[in-house]
Amino acid sequence: MSKVPVMEIFGPTIQGEGMVIGQKTMFVRTAGCDYSCSWCDSAFTWDGSGKDLIKQMDAEEIWQELKALGGDGFSFVTISGGNPALLKNLHYLIDLLRENNIKVALETQGSKWQDWFLNIDELTISPKPPSSGMVTDFDALDMIINKLKEEVPAQSASLKVVVFDDHDYEYAKKVHKRYQEVPFFLQVGNDDNQTTDKQHLISQLLQRYEWLINKSMLDDEVRNVKVLPQLHTYIWGNKRGV
Numbered sequence: 719m720s721k722v723p724v725m726e727i728f729g730p731t732i733q734g735e736g737m738v739i740g741q742k743t744m745f746v747r748t749a750g751c752d753y754s755c756s757w758c759d760s761a762f763t764w765d766g767s768g769k770d771l772i773k774q775m776d777a778e779e780i781w782q783e784l785k786a787l788g789g790d791g792f793s794f795v796t797i798s799g800g801n802p803a804l805l806k807n808l809h810y811l812i813d814l815l816r817e818n819n820i821k822v823a824l825e826t827q828g829s830k831w832q833d834w835f836l837n838i839d840e841l842t843i844s845p846k847p848p849s850s851g852m853v854t855d856f857d858a859l860d861m862i863i864n865k866l867k868e869e870v871p872a873q874s875a876s877l878k879v880v881v882f883d884d885h886d887y888e889y890a891k892k893v894h895k896r897y898q899e900v901p902f903f904l905q906v907g908n909d910d911n912q913t914t915d916k917q918h919l920i921s922q923l924l925q926r927y928e929w930l931i932n933k934s935m936l937d938d939e940v941r942n943v944k945v946l947p948q949l950h951t952y953i954w955g956n957k958r959g960v
């Protein structure tokens with residue numbers, strides 16, 4: 719059977735980000751990423767610090783672990799990473815979840831295509847702004863968005879750009895203009911993803927959220943946008959596995 723590297727399985731919790739924010743969901747976080755964003759809040763999936771936690775698991779083992787944690791109390795699973803789009807054989811898990819009437823969401827940065835994207839109910843593509851230190855391959859992203867447009871209903875995919883500063887905001891606008899027909903989300907960047915001082919973190923994040931709201935509300939060129947925080951950080955701060 720085909721195995722994939724799993725970093726953590728957790729839940730039930732709320733989806734804290736993007737198009738289905740607030741949704742009760744389980745999470746499967748895969749290991750490994752082709753990027754190394756300066757502010758990655760899940761760097762343990764790729765920087766070596768979490769390597770002892772990685773388990774090679776097949777679809778059935780992951781499903782059993784999800785059920786052991788979530789019992790009968792879930793109908794939604796979110797796959798994140800790292801970049802789960804590096805894993806060609808993830809389709810075994812996606813198919814097994816769907817056979818069990820589970821809706822599947824997946825988070826990826828839009829650097830790599832997999833044919834199984836077409837079987838994801840809620841696909842979030844999160845291209846990375848300049849503050850990440852990464853450079854977007856717009857040829858790859860064009861290809862991904864075009865394929866999705868041809869094959870699946872527009873509502874099931876969305877673009878989510880994390881914004882830390884003015885440069886990131888300009889980048890986000892460029893992405894929105896390029897793919898106007900794709901639902902577009904701006905997300906507040908967390909630039910202090912190590913602190914355990916939750917109250918301080920929340921007040922910082924609220925200020926950043928207000929900044930991002932003000933900026934986009936005053937911008938006539940950005941009309942159809944949803945501006946969101948990372949909701950889970952307001953409840954649990956930088957805690958892992960929530």
Ligand SMILES: C[S@@+](CC[C@H](N)C(=O)[O-])C[C@H]1O[C@@H](n2cnc3c(N)ncnc32)[C@H](O)[C@@H]1O
Nearest residue numbers: 757758759760799800801825826827844907908
């Ligand atoms: C950890 S990534 C994993 C999935 C995929 N590699 C990606 O980046 O889309 C999940 C989401 O968290 C976002 N994220 C990571 N670090 C963040 C931070 N410090 N502040 C806000 N969002 C962050 C990413 O932009 C992405 O949308």
Ligand SMILES: Nc1nc2[nH]cc(C(=O)O)c2c(=O)[nH]1
Nearest residue numbers: 732733734735798825950960
């Ligand atoms: N609650 C919760 N919501 C999330 N949405 C996206 C997450 C991620 O790390 O991909 C995430 C996460 O780690 N926790």
Ligand code: SF4
Nearest residue numbers: 751753754755758800
């Ligand atoms: S692409 Fe996602 S997982 Fe990879 S480094 Fe960037 S934020 Fe982290």
Ligand SMILES: [Mg+2]
Nearest residue numbers: 759760798948
């Ligand atoms: Mg996260």
